[in-house]
Amino acid sequence: MSDTTFLGMPAFPVAARDALRDSQLRGNLARATGTIRTRRAAAVGEQDDWEELREAGRALKERTLRHLDRYLLQLEEKVTAAGGQVHWARDAEEARRIVVQLVQDTGEREVVKVKSMVTQEIGLNEALAEAGIDAYETDLAELIVQLGHDQPSHILVPAIHRNRAEIREIFLRSMGEYGTPAPAGLDDDPRRLAEAARRHLREKFLRAKVAVSGVNFLVAETGTAVVVESEGNGRMCLTLPETLISVTGIEKVVPTWQDLEVYLQLLPRSSTGERMNPYTSTWTGTTAEDGPRTFHLVLVDGGRTDTLADPVGRQVLNCIRCSACLNVCPVYERVGGHTYGSVYPGPIGAVLSPQLRGTDSEADRSLPFASSLCGACYEVCPVKIDIPRVLLHLRARVVEQERERRLPKPERLAMTAARWVLTRPSWLSAAQRAGGLGSRLVARRGRLGRLPGPLSRWTDTRDAPVPAAESFSAWWRRTHPETRRPARRRQS
């Protein structure tokens, strides 16, 4: 994944602290996620066979991933036969090199882009800029992000952290630098804002000779690429330029059109709460006299094969990027997307990024812990990714990785101590007695207001309960002498 996009992101808890202070962000997120949540619930609620659809979505992905090698080769063969060219990129660097070269071969100095998470994942815009090529985002929200010199913070609505007043300001300030300026006297009426964006983008669409797109699905049996979007800007990108370069991950393949049907039902209801997606573009290679003359498909691995090798972790490759998990996540709703330090935010990002990028950085190691394990994400996932389970799996991986450190962290010592006590009931009783006695000495009016060390992170904002004078076990032994028997001395 890109080293450039979110370089030097701090660990999640530190980034969260700043985000939580941003009242504008908090308000925007609460309103936006609340609205999408309600809309999704309504759209899903009216589908009687939703659970069967989810199960089909999961099973089809799982089967496809099991035979991914076969489907990818079939896809390559069909795309090539239809006049397209397929390029394989092992990692982000290779993918960047391929795309930059393809653009340079056309002799053009600018490209229009339509929403592609993978190009953000690989840091393509930065690589293009370095090669002197201007890349213009044409998805409305991506345009807002680009003009604001910002990062996307949501999978579906990358500018969810901006409200219309901020968008107006960004348009007025930055549109002129990139092309058609915003009309003077632009207000924050959504229709006027959309009109300003339309005028700005129209010029780009009509001029551009090269487009770079993402892909939602790839149908192996015919070599067809599918893009699903709501604005029609994608359709412009996919049809007007002479050269189309589509960049995507190897996991996007589905075997047949019949399989696609399942996802075209699951995706719009899960992501925007719509029954049907507004603009679904499909294309197979190139067509004479219609659309791009040249079509390149760049298939990126970027850690996906490694992820596929992990029996628990591989289910994240089922993801169809609907963002339902973000919209229901109580953590995401409060900290926003930037806190996750990756183009993939929210619960899915917390399980995807540490697998695609590895857990070498502190930021990536902190991601699996950025969840209260409430399970709301799993409940809504249209392809049934058990995100809490993968989070726990990755937490264990991080802990095992840290086990190799010579000096154990205080947390490890505490966990080991807890295991000792909890595997020796007599020690537990002693600890309960000591804890009860100790805390009653420091408690004021029955409350523990301040605890030392890491426990202060609890008592900074919450009172702590005072351990009971008599534990339940002690009460039971006292009141039920007949059941009393020595605690087993089994040890850890």
Place this chain on the structure above:
Amino acid sequence: MRIALFITCLNDTLFPATGRAVVTLLERLGCRVEFPQGQTCCGQMHFNTGYQRDCVPLVRRFTEVFAGYDAVVTPSGSCAGMVREQYGRVAELSGDARLSTAVQEAPPVYELSEFLVDVLGVTDVGAYFPHRVTYHPTCHSLRMLGVGDRPLALLRAVRGIDLVELGAAQQCCGFGGTFALKNADTSVAMCTDKVRHVLDTGADVLCAGDNSCLMHIGGTLSRLRTGVRVMHLAEILASTETGPDHAAAAASAGVTGPAARRAVERTKTP
């Protein structure tokens, strides 16, 4: 039927009144409850924090302590969820085939409301609790166990209760075990919204089936001196016209939250 109570380490140490309420309630419903000695912790804290290997001896202990019972009942949705959802995985991870077998053969573990409604087949447990109460469905009981509206059905049948609906009830309170310490700021932000919804109800008592979540929300309610107290479902269901009315006792003690329990205990300890 041999019924074993799994009290959980948190309740044993911090909230013994909940355990006593479970015993009172089940005995009132005609059950004989046993409390197997040597039980400690389900291992959830270790497992959920990534210390899965440290969890193995706790899983082994649990299967040994509760072997031979017909049912295990526990006043915690998340601990029940740990045993039901994760024990098989821990056993598999340990590579110990005997542990896997022991987990498979372990008695069924029921969260309290499941035990009452599904096993005993009751919703009216004969409780009396004349207070305004709102109920927070904890995440693990809701999504891991799928207890559904069992706790609400039980509460609705309580005489004298003024049960009010909690806004955004299904949203997590932000406890999440070690999440509350590792991501304290986010945890607090989540809890603040939960508390706002609780206060909006005008309830005197916030009820839930997990004292861990109640410790978190209650700790915040107490710090803010809101006067709203928290009670485990078992304690409300154990209250009768003549029996222990924990809330009334707590109110008379003039303190709230966990401290109230302590005050209650003090008055009761013979």
